Amino acid sequence: MTRNHEVDLIRLKEHLKALRLPTIQAECAKLARECLAEGVDHLGFLLKLCELELIERERKAAAGGGEGPALPAVKLISEFDFTAQPTINRLLVLDLMRSEYINKRENVLLIGTSGTGKTHIATALAVEACSQGKRVRFYRVTDLVTQLLEAREERQLSRVRSQLSKLDLLVLDELGYVPMGKAGAELLFDVMSRAYERMSLIVTTNLPFEQWTEVLDNERLTGATLDRLTHRCHIVETGGESYRLKDARRGRRPREVNKPEAEASKGPEQTPVNTGRPGA
Numbered sequence: 069m070t071r072n073h074e075v076d077l078i079r080l081k082e083h084l085k086a087l088r089l090p091t092i093q094a095e096c097a098k099l100a101r102e103c104l105a106e107g108v109d110h111l112g113f114l115l116k117l118c119e120l121e122l123i124e125r126e127r128k129a130a131a132g133g134g135e136g137p138a139l140p141a142v143k144l145i146s147e148f149d150f151t152a153q154p155t156i157n158r159l160l161v162l163d164l165m166r167s168e169y170i171n172k173r174e175n176v177l178l179i180g181t182s183g184t185g186k187t188h189i190a191t192a193l194a195v196e197a198c199s200q201g202k203r204v205r206f207y208r209v210t211d212l213v214t215q216l217l218e219a220r221e222e223r224q225l226s227r228v229r230s231q232l233s234k235l236d237l238l239v240l241d242e243l244g245y246v247p248m249g250k251a252g253a254e255l256l257f258d259v260m261s262r263a264y265e266r267m268s269l270i271v272t273t274n275l276p277f278e279q280w281t282e283v284l285d286n287e288r289l290t291g292a293t294l295d296r297l298t299h300r301c302h303i304v305e306t307g308g309e310s311y312r313l314k315d316a317r318r319g320r321r322p323r324e325v326n327k328p329e330a331e332a333s334k335g336p337e338q339t340p341v342n343t344g345r346p347g348a
């Protein structure tokens with residue numbers, strides 16, 4: 069980058085700050101490089117920038133604003149290194165990027181240990197869906213559960229439910245990191261149950277299916293939740309080795325057939341899906 073470029077970039081970022089476009093400010097330089105490499109023209113570049121800003125706003129609004137819980141930064145699939153994560157079914161992920169699953173009301177379950185790219189892929193799918201005009205909300209599961217519990221306290225549950233019911237895609241990130249208690253699990257199950265066959269869900273989790281009962285605090289509820297989620301579902305296993313750790317150990321290239329035996333991942337065939345679907 070030449071001296072001039074740097075000065076331009078600094079001035080541009082100041083303008084973007086004044087215009088209150090924080091996501092464009094954060095992403096413009098990187099996206100400009102990508103668009104240049106991919107031969108995307110100026111209008112295409114501007115379109116992508118605006119889409120990023122919009123989805124970030126949507127997500128902040130969905131998270132309730134206020135104290136502003138940590139939201140994942142915007143991630144694109146072009147930034148994802150599939151060779152570093154050989155467990156992941158690249159073709160499936162690229163196919164999902166077409167957002168066809170949303171038209172078919174199918175779900176996506178991303179399962180694998182921490183740092184293996186689940187949130188990255190879920191975010192990229194959400195960004196893409198958003199750019200195709202779908203109505204999308206992105207929640208960390210704990211944030212959604214907290215919001216639902218609060219809404220119930222304030223007798224606002226039906227308002228929140230009706231907002232959620234208007235979506236095409238609901239992303240639930242990090243199911244399983246924190247146990248959520250019986251009331252929280254019931255509210256979450258209710259959301260997933262209402263979503264069933266009406267919109268698409270993307271769920272990311274580090275939990276093997278056998279452990280879902282611990283988190284959802286209720287065996288029958290868990291069975292029913294899993295049953296609905298995994299019916300018409302694309303399962304993306306992200307594997308067992310953290311990209312962050314691997315990245316930290318730069319220089320030591322991962323061996324090609326070193327397919328990590330992901331403790332947290334089970335294929336769909338092995339899925340111990342409970343068959344008892346509740347009447348409700």
Ligand code: ADP
Nearest residue numbers: 147148149152153182183184185186187188311
């Ligand atoms: P998880 O949600 O599975 O815990 P993340 O998606 O948050 O993992 O990934 C952790 C960090 O590593 C993020 O910054 C993400 O962008 C990056 N990352 C993970 N896997 C890859 C990959 N294969 N290529 C590029 N970046 C990756």
Ligand code: MG
Nearest residue numbers: 186187242272
């Ligand atoms: Mg994550």
